Amino acid sequence: MTNDSAAHSLLEEEERDFQLVVRQFMEREVRPLVDEMERAGRPPQELLKKMGEQGILGCYxxxxxxxGGGSLMTRAIVAExxxxxxxxxxxxxxxxxxxVTRHLIKRGTEEQKRRYLVPLIAGESSASICLTEPHGGSDALSPRTTARKDGDHWVINGSKTFITNAPIADVFMVFARTSGENRRARGGTCFLVERDTPGLSVGKPFDKLSLRSSPTAEVFLENVRVHENQVLGEVDEGFYYMLEGLDLERVFEGASNTGIAQACLEVAVEYAQDxxxxGERLASYQMIQDKIARIATGVEMSRVMFYHLIRTLERGENCTRAAAVLKLYSSEAAVEASREAVQILGGYGLMEEYPAARLYRDAKHHEIGAGTSEIQKIIIARETLKSGGKAK
Known part of the structure; x- marks a missing residue:
């Protein structure tokens, strides 16, 4: 990001310094491992530990x-x-x-924080959030996974799918219905289930189009018994926790989309100039300049909006409509950026040895994951109709 970006002024000096440190770490420690991680289908544990030691994981x-006790913006910087x-x-x-870390910080007991939060921050463990189920992803308030009380334990039964980190997770944050009716937030409970708990099993890692270095699989729970001290927060309040975190999740999707689009811009500019x-540089052709300008505009607009909404979240303000707008716009901007980057590189853009192909695959994920574009449009329309179309 250059100083002429409108987003630059939204960062404090310490945050800009931190951004430089993170960028240098990514270039030095992560970029050389990208091909290896893509082939292995997971990041090396040593890398996560190194990120923990450098204070990157626990920055906020x-x-x-x-x-590190930093701002939420520092975490957004790491994401981008x-x-x-x-x-x-x-x-x-x-x-x-x-x-997971944010849920533990906000609602974990002291024992839960020491047992699960500390290793996550240190890069010594990984975790999964088990929410999506085979029968539907966006209808999160109607899970078929249930838990019933049995003395001082809970017994969980059900299955989850598309679970990020499942093949490497040490602890699973499982959402299950413990009372109430489908499509009602009341009656959901969040459980912390350790990997070696009897009855919990993980399926074979999915062979995915995108995000290949992040492992994803199904999770099965068959009469899984967990002690009542493994409940995160309050019984029957778990779905409220999940809903509270959706704005933050969508804003961080904006950070990720901006990072992908920025990478596309760099790849496209470098190739077009070389x-x-x-007999002319590719960058001298107006059709190529049009593509570069459109990518750059998408990056700039996405970054400014997600920086602004991070500050909104830091103030504890609601941003449901704006977060959905950001998720929708930035994911579409990233997909367009990746498509145009491939087009600018031509035949080389189709080769896996060049980053454009990976960026093209990865960008598409964000129009589906964490709420599809169609769901974002429903949210935007609903919130806009509530306000009568008036600016707030």
């Missing part, structure tokens, strides 16, 4: 648990800079740090 977490180099690694960190066609 409380210092008493090994975090990671996605710029490898979107799969960003997806793994997104679950570990943006979602490649000669009919």
């Amino acid at each position: 977490a409380p210092e008493e648990y090994g975090g 800079e990671t996605a710029r180099v490898n979107a799969g690694l960003d997806a793994t960190l997104f679950v570990n740090i943006s979602l 490649r000669e066609v009919f």
